[in-house]
Amino acid sequence: xxxxxxxxxxxEHEWLSAVEDGVATVGITEFAADALGDVVFVQLxxxxxxxxxxxxxxxxxxxxxxxxxxxxxxxxxxxxxxxVVDDPALVNSAPYDAGWLFRVxxxxxxxxxxxxxxxxxxxxxxxx
Amino acid sequence: MGRALPPLxxxxxxxxxxxxxxxxxxxxxxxxxxxxxxxxxxxxxxRALGATMTxxxxxxxxxxxxxxxxxxxxxxxxxxxxxxxxxxxxxxxxPAAGDLLDHALVGRLGALRVGRARYTMICDANGGIxxxxxxYRLADDTYLVVANAANxxxxxAALTERGAGFDANVRDDxxxxxxxxxxxxxxxxxxxxxxxxxxxxxxYYTGLPGTVAGRRALIARTGxxxxxxxxxxxxxxDAEPLWHALTEAGRDDGLVPCGLACRDTLRLEAGxxxxxxxxxxxxxxxxxxxxxxxxxxxxGDFVGRGPxxxxxxxxxxxxxxxxxxxxxxxxxxxxxxxxxVDASGAVxxxxxxxxxxxxxxxxxxxxxxxxxxxxxxTEGVGVDIRGTVEPHDVVALPFYARAT
Numbered sequence: 001x002x003x004x005x006x007x008x009x010x011x012e013h014e015w016l017s018a019v020e021d022g023v024a025t026v027g028i029t030e031f032a033a034d035a036l037g038d039v040v041f042v043q044l045x046x047x048x049x050x051x052x053x054x055x056x057x058x059x060x061x062x063x064x065x066x067x068x069x070x071x072x073x074x075x076x077x078x079x080x081x082x083x084v085v086d087d088p089a090l091v092n093s094a095p096y097d098a099g100w101l102f103r104v105x106x107x108x109x110x111x112x113x114x115x116x117x118x119x120x121x122x123x124x125x126x127x128x
Numbered sequence: 129m130g131r132a133l134p135p136l137x138x139x140x141x142x143x144x145x146x147x148x149x150x151x152x153x154x155x156x157x158x159x160x161x162x163x164x165x166x167x168x169x170x171x172x173x174x175r176a177l178g179a180t181m182t183x184x185x186x187x188x189x190x191x192x193x194x195x196x197x198x199x200x201x202x203x204x205x206x207x208x209x210x211x212x213x214x215x216x217x218x219x220x221x222x223p224a225a226g227d228l229l230d231h232a233l234v235g236r237l238g239a240l241r242v243g244r245a246r247y248t249m250i251c252d253a254n255g256g257i258x259x260x261x262x263x264y265r266l267a268d269d270t271y272l273v274v275a276n277a278a279n280x281x282x283x284x285a286a287l288t289e290r291g292a293g294f295d296a297n298v299r300d301d302x303x304x305x306x307x308x309x310x311x312x313x314x315x316x317x318x319x320x321x322x323x324x325x326x327x328x329x330x331x332y333y334t335g336l337p338g339t340v341a342g343r344r345a346l347i348a349r350t351g352x353x354x355x356x357x358x359x360x361x362x363x364x365x366d367a368e369p370l371w372h373a374l375t376e377a378g379r380d381d382g383l384v385p386c387g388l389a390c391r392d393t394l395r396l397e398a399g400x401x402x403x404x405x406x407x408x409x410x411x412x413x414x415x416x417x418x419x420x421x422x423x424x425x426x427x428g429d430f431v432g433r434g435p436x437x438x439x440x441x442x443x444x445x446x447x448x449x450x451x452x453x454x455x456x457x458x459x460x461x462x463x464x465x466x467x468x469v470d471a472s473g474a475v476x477x478x479x480x481x482x483x484x485x486x487x488x489x490x491x492x493x494x495x496x497x498x499x500x501x502x503x504x505x506t507e508g509v510g511v512d513i514r515g516t517v518e519p520h521d522v523v524a525l526p527f528y529a530r531a532t
Contacts, residue, residue: 034180037389038197040484041459061461061491063196063389063483066514092195 001126002030004096009122012054012070015096016116019106023078026071027100028060028091031126036062039091044069044080044102051077051104053113058101060091069101074110079103168213169306169364173371177385185278187214189388196389200486203353203394206382207312209374210391212359213367216280217305218273218287222296225269231430232290233261234413236423240265245333245350248421249413250283255435256409257416259283260401262350264335269296272346272361274307276403290431306367310374311357311394313530314381319358321377323347332356341373352391354398354528393483396492399453399526405464405480406451406494412436414443415496417451449477450502453527454511454520456491462511462520468495469517471508476501479511487528494525 007015013032017025033039041061051057051071058069080102084090090099106112117125165188174181179190190211192199202208220228226238235248245264249257259279264272275283280302287298310319320327325338325347335348343366351357362370375383392402401407406416413422414436422436442448456462461484468477477497485492493511501509504524510517 037180037192038195040197041461043460059460061459061484063393064191066461066463 001034001123002096003119003123005119007096007119008072008116009119009125010054010070010072010113010116011125012068012072013126014070014072016072019112022108023103023105024073025100025103026073027095028069029122029126030095032067033092033095033099036060036065036067036091038063039088042069042084042088042091042101044085045071045077047077047080049077050107051075053110060088071104072116073104073106073112075104075106077102078105166214168211169367170211170213170308170371173368174211179385179387182388184388185214185276187277189214190385192387192389193385196387196393197486199384199386199390200393202382202384203312203355203357203386203390204487205313206384207310207314207318207357207378208353208386208390209371209378209383210309210311210386211367211371212307212309213305213364214277215307216275216277216283217301217307217361218275218280218284219270219299219301219304220273220287220291220296221267221270221299222294223269224295225271226265227428228287228291228294228296228298229263229271229273230426230428231294232287233263234422234430234432234436235263236426237263237265237271238426240271242267243334243336245335245348247333249407249418250286251412251432251436252409253432253435255412255432255439257403257407257411257413258286258409260403260407264346264348266335266337266346272301279403286431303364305361306364308360308362308367308370308374309351309357310360310378310383311351311353311386312355312383314378314383315355315357318374318378318381318383319347322373327358335359341370341377343370345370352398352400353394354400354526355394355530392481393486396481396483396494397485397487397526397528399494399528401451401494402481406496412439414439415448419443447499449496450499451480451525452495452497452502452504453523453525454479454482454493454495454509455488455523455527456493456511457519457521459491460513460516460518461491462493462495462513462518466514467512468497468501468520469510469512470501471510473517475512476509482511485527492527493520497522 045057056068182191229237322341346361348359462482466479479495482493506522
């Protein structure tokens with residue numbers, strides 16, 4: 001199970017990239033994608049909308065279940081991955097790469113949540 | 129001329145097993161607790177294949193090996209190999225075995241010809257469905273009853289109790305069998321490489337004892353996928369060699385191991401009910417649109433007859449609800465328990481099973497709805513998917529039927 005070192009992770013199984021020019025990328029982890037099985041539909045937040053750390057902002061439908069998508073940070077959505085909307089299987093095949101979900105301009109007032117996990121911490125969390 | 133069929137006068141397990149399994153080994157029953165689901169005789173095979181396992185009715189079963197949608201497609205276009213050893217087998221044998229089953233079940237099993245199988249149900253005294261079953265008549269005085277894993281203990285207890293006074297024995301054979309299924313259009317060719325049994329002569333819903341890859345097995349042309357295919361009941365000690373032989377024989381035909389996730393989407397597309405979803409003790413076979421399995425004209429009394437006669441009359445005049453198919457116009461998936469609503473938002477029914485259909489490319493569902501909304505093409509039907517009503521088309525079941 002791959003858990004890239006350079007990312008940070010939420011306990012809702014989202015990953016957050018390093019922040020560049022105030023913007024970070026969000027996706028779901030390989031652990032989550034494996035647990036869901038084949039993802040057939042993703043509903044993402046709209047570009048320009050505001051998402052809040054720990055709040056739901058979309059959903060992922062797989063064969064057996066539907067899961068809420070949580071934002072790991074607060075800010076404005078600057079871009080959504082249209083490729084993954086058109087081909088949700090990218091979430092399974094490349095969860096950290098082509099299967100990214102949306103980008104957020106972090107709200108400076110909110111800052112970054114303190115409870116995001118490192119790769120090692122997330123690995124421990126998922127093996128509990 | 130095809131080969132002569134092996135004689136069906138003796139149950140196949142009464143014949144000597146292969147050299148290395150002299151007595152059809154029976155694994156000791158491990159305690160059933162929430163923390164220790166049982167593993168089948170193929171547990172090590174599933175681990176070696178990297179299966180994602182799931183707890184199901186007290187068993188640890190493969191959910192999928194890779195992509196469940198790829199497994200689903202393999203069964204529709206090539207072949208899939210399933211471990212179904214969690215299913216519960218009960219043998220009923222003796223001179224009055226047929227009479228016992230005619231009393232205990234809703235079907236007329238006494239009239240079943242040797243070598244044939246029948247889909248039937250066992251109901252409680254109120255006509256509520258305790259389980260749906262496949263019954264194989266292996267010999268004049270021998271039947272094999274196959275129950276769902278979750279209901280096997282209930283079925284065994286009910287048959288035992290209802291069988292008192294009949295000159296027949298009800299035997300718990302849950303641990304006597306492993307069950308493998310090879311399903312899909314390539315399955316006759318694959319199985320044909322491993323057996324001398326007359327597969328072309330083995331019609332749908334028949335079963336005969338035979339030899340597969342040198343192992344004794346009941347070879348049945350049954351399944352739960354909507355495709356052609358076979359189910360192989362064998363000694364647990366033979367399950368692993370049979371699995372490997374089938375895997376090897378099907379390699380060039382695209383056979384893949386398949387888990388319960390695709391089994392569910394395959395049966396849903398085929399419009400087949402699942403106990404616990406479409407079928408419950410609160411449902412009679414008539415309410416489920418399966419009244420044809422109840423043989424009210426059979427001689428003698430049977431458990432549930434009175435209430436089932438009433439249910440038949442009710443279904444004919446004013447059915448309380450009808451099982452229908454729904455196809456989503458959107459991409460969100462109707463799931464079991466979601467309300468079905470009409471154009472005004474009033475609740476008119478409930479989804480019993482739902483999933484994204486790999487074959488249709490859209491979400492599909494089975495649902496019980498009020499009869500006035502049950503006609504295919506009924507306008508204005510929606511499913512309340514977590515607070516948002518999504519439009520659906522009402523269709524006749526099944527969603528998928530293979531070309532014959």
